[in-house]
Amino acid sequence: MTDTYPAVLVAADGSPGGRAAVAAATYVAARLGVPLTIVTAWDGSVSATGTLDYQWAREIAEAAETTARASGVADVTLELPPGTPGDTLVEFTHEFSDHLLVIGSGGLDRATDRLMGSVSNQVSHNSAADVLFVEPARPAPWQTFGLATDGSGTSRIAVGRGAALAVACGGAVHLVTVAKDEAEGARLMTPALAELEHHQPELPITRDVVTGLLQERAMAEVGNNYDMLIIGNRGMSGPARLLGSTANKVTHRVATNLLLVNTTRD
Numbered sequence: 001m002t003d004t005y006p007a008v009l010v011a012a013d014g015s016p017g018g019r020a021a022v023a024a025a026t027y028v029a030a031r032l033g034v035p036l037t038i039v040t041a042w043d044g045s046v047s048a049t050g051t052l053d054y055q056w057a058r059e060i061a062e063a064a065e066t067t068a069r070a071s072g073v074a075d076v077t078l079e080l081p082p083g084t085p086g087d088t089l090v091e092f093t094h095e096f097s098d099h100l101l102v103i104g105s106g107g108l109d110r111a112t113d114r115l116m117g118s119v120s121n122q123v124s125h126n127s128a129a130d131v132l133f134v135e136p137a138r139p140a141p142w143q144t145f146g147l148a149t150d151g152s153g154t155s156r157i158a159v160g161r162g163a164a165l166a167v168a169c170g171g172a173v174h175l176v177t178v179a180k181d182e183a184e185g186a187r188l189m190t191p192a193l194a195e196l197e198h199h200q201p202e203l204p205i206t207r208d209v210v211t212g213l214l215q216e217r218a219m220a221e222v223g224n225n226y227d228m229l230i231i232g233n234r235g236m237s238g239p240a241r242l243l244g245s246t247a248n249k250v251t252h253r254v255a256t257n258l259l260l261v262n263t264t265r266d
Helices: 016-032 054-070 085-095 111-116 119-126 153-169 182-199 215-223 239-243 246-253
Strands: 008-011 036-039 076-079 100-104 130-134 144-148 172-179 205-211 228-232 257-261
Touching (some): 008 085, 016 036, 016 054, 016 100, 036 085, 100 119, 144 153, 144 215, 153 172, 172 182, 182 205, 205 215, 215 228, 215 246, 228 246, 246 257
Parallel strands (some): 008 036, 008 100, 144 172, 144 228, 228 257
């Protein structure tokens, strides 16, 4: 089974989505027994709640640290870099590509926010690390994890990392695919099932085959049945993104927690 993450990064900005991300990141770090780094970027701009300066960032990060330590995470680091949040977080992922970045999902499902450049949207297309987009309405602890596969090698990478996280969190593993019929679904699942059963032969795996709908629409809809959906990021950048990749459409449509696995990193 793929190893879990050596550390967790979380984007904290004091918003409801940011607080949900902190709670989720704290839960994951505690379950994995790994360090947590709280990242609060500041650029001196003025918002409805005041100036986003260093003092603001320090207060936000320290409040997040209090939450993390109260939940049993002993190793907590604060990072308060100057700069815009999106650029700063992407830079952190390139420096720590094997870490898990946790961020609120706000802005992913609104076309206007995507066009204007929401932080979550920027991260979804540029992160070098795996990203957990947190849906505040689906807080931890999470019971069900949907691991999406289409039979490809990249989807099996996502399945492996998703299964490792699910096991660490004590959740149930569902392998899910979209196919024209049950027979095709069984064929598409075979490679991922073989890898999962090789690494953890005792792991209970529920097989969910969805039929009769367009792949991206079906995956987004069925994804809402799980507390967390795990997909690979193939097509999230480059020409495939502009053409409308399945991963891109699912990322912007699903209404549950989403683990977007970067399948190009080592």
